[in-house]
Amino acid sequence: MQGTAEFRQLLEDGDAGGLWRAWGRVAPHLPQPKSLEDAEITMHMARTATRSIPVSAQLYSHRWLTERGLPSQLPGDMLPKIVEAVGIAVSFKSSILAPAAAELQKSMSDAVEDCYANSETAVPFVRARMGEARDRTLKALFGRSARG
Numbered sequence: 001m002q003g004t005a006e007f008r009q010l011l012e013d014g015d016a017g018g019l020w021r022a023w024g025r026v027a028p029h030l031p032q033p034k035s036l037e038d039a040e041i042t043m044h045m046a047r048t049a050t051r052s053i054p055v056s057a058q059l060y061s062h063r064w065l066t067e068r069g070l071p072s073q074l075p076g077d078m079l080p081k082i083v084e085a086v087g088i089a090v091s092f093k094s095s096i097l098a099p100a101a102a103e104l105q106k107s108m109s110d111a112v113e114d115c116y117a118n119s120e121t122a123v124p125f126v127r128a129r130m131g132e133a134r135d136r137t138l139k140a141l142f143g144r145s146a147r148g
Helices: 002-013 016-026 036-049 055-067 076-081 095-117 123-142
Strands: none
Touching: 002 016, 002 036, 016 036, 036 055, 055 076, 095 123
16 A cells, blocks of 8 residues: 555656656556656656546646647546647837737737647647748838848
């Protein structure tokens, strides 16, 4: 029983190294992680499936897994609690350029909406589309992009 309590605490703490060392002792009947990376992946999968750890830990592990294209075991009834958001803020030092800031923000927002409409939600992809929209709009408004 002591091993189970220790294992649950390591799982709750997100201690992949500690779990890797404890795995063979606590769960020798289960496949053993071959590396620290395997232990970390397995730890996050276990955290998404374990109802007895804090929801914040389960949601963190769900996000960690899905950001890496790995499957999550998070129960379906918990999925609506996860919300993705993209923040866009545009400002210029001169108040005269306020209409341009609004136009620039709208074009970047439209790019994000297009990404999500096409299920392209990877952060690098969305960031690149936002940058392209910004450059296109700056060129249209001022005759040049942000990169000169």
